Amino acid sequence: MLAPQRQARILEELHRTGGVRVSNLTEILGVSDMTIRRDLDVMARKGLLSKVHGGATVVDTASADEPGFEAKSVRETAEKQAIAARAASLVRPGMAIAITAGTTTWTLATHLAAIANLTVVTNSLKVAEVLHGQGRRDLTVVLTGGIRTPSDGLVGPIAVHAIRSLHVDMTIMGVHGIDERAGLTTPNLLEAETNRAFVDSARRLVVIADNTKWGVVGLSQIAPLESVSTLVTDDKLPHSAVSQLRDRVGEVICVSKESSLYLSEAAVY
Known part of the structure; x- marks a missing residue:
């Protein structure tokens, strides 16, 4: 076995x-x-x-506990790299996109260097740091203000006000948990409100989350599964979960962590 x-x-x-x-x-x-x-x-x-x-x-998954960025950054690193690479392929030159806080979205930021003429709105200090480090003249980064979370995200009324004043082509969101009934969740109440603003500001919602997020329920809901246009996850997600998600989400993309050619080896549902 x-x-x-x-x-x-x-x-x-x-x-x-x-x-x-x-x-x-x-x-x-x-x-x-x-x-x-x-x-x-x-x-x-x-x-x-x-x-x-x-x-x-x-483990009690209905939790208000939020692990810090460093603790989460060492988990499922290969899966996150595969997911991030595939999600980056959905971004087109000239787009305005929003990127939420989290370790998977932080990984995503490193894969955006080859995409020209981007405008990125983010509440993630880590994401902004990666993007500024690329030293690009064709990249505009808009960092919201707000209260800092354990995941190095900026949340609260200031962040929400900034996000609601903008309109983007796509929001790419990392989440604490995904559940058939609870939808997308987080243990942080202010982060939930901030991420809801990101959902409302975008024409398309792309969620990037590894298989361990399935069945995890945080304290506060961000959005129901029906709000998700595309979910990019890894191929360790149980087939039963894929089947449930397929009925509720616009598109489910499962990638293999073993492949360096993530695009060609992705299963799309």
């Missing part, structure tokens, strides 16, 4: 019982306790469970 299959089975058992013990999992899966412990370590780093002595428990 491959590691992803074991980990999926562990999650099934965890959600069925609320907690699992290493000793029980070794019997169920027929592998060593060291293998199970490695699986639990991987899953804990992804935020899929909480490790406890001798086993693991369910």
Whole structure:
């Protein structure tokens, strides 16, 4: 049995019982306790469970806790690179786009260097730093004001006022969680309000999120799934989730982290 299959089975058992013990999992899966412990370590780093002595428990996904930028920047880095590269291919020269705060959108900013004559509106200090570092004369960056979040985003009334005064071709948004019923969510109330303004300002909403965001529900909703024109994610997203999203989202694009030719190996639904 491959590691992803074991980990999926562990999650099934965890959600069925609320907690699992290493000793029980070794019997169920027929592998060593060291293998199970490695699986639990991987899953804990992804935020899929909480490790406890001798086993693991369910993570409460309806949370108001917001991890800092540095903590999130080391998670799913290969997936984020693949997602960002594919999302950048949706941007055309001469566009005005908005980019929200987050580690996936920060990764996206590095892929925009070859796209000419861009105007970028962002509330992300990290994104603005990357774009300014490119030293381009054909790039205009509009940075909103506001209150700084743990993700180095600027939120609140000042940011909302600035965003609502503008109109962009596309908003590219990273999210804390995506859920069939809750839609796009964040644990930060001010960030939710700011991101709703980004949604309203754009003709098209592109959401970029890796597979670990599926089923995560933050405190506040940004928008329902029906607001999403395109979702770019990775091919580890469960087929059941893709099926659910396909009925609610305009377009679902799944990319492979192993490929350097992300565009040719993307599955579009």
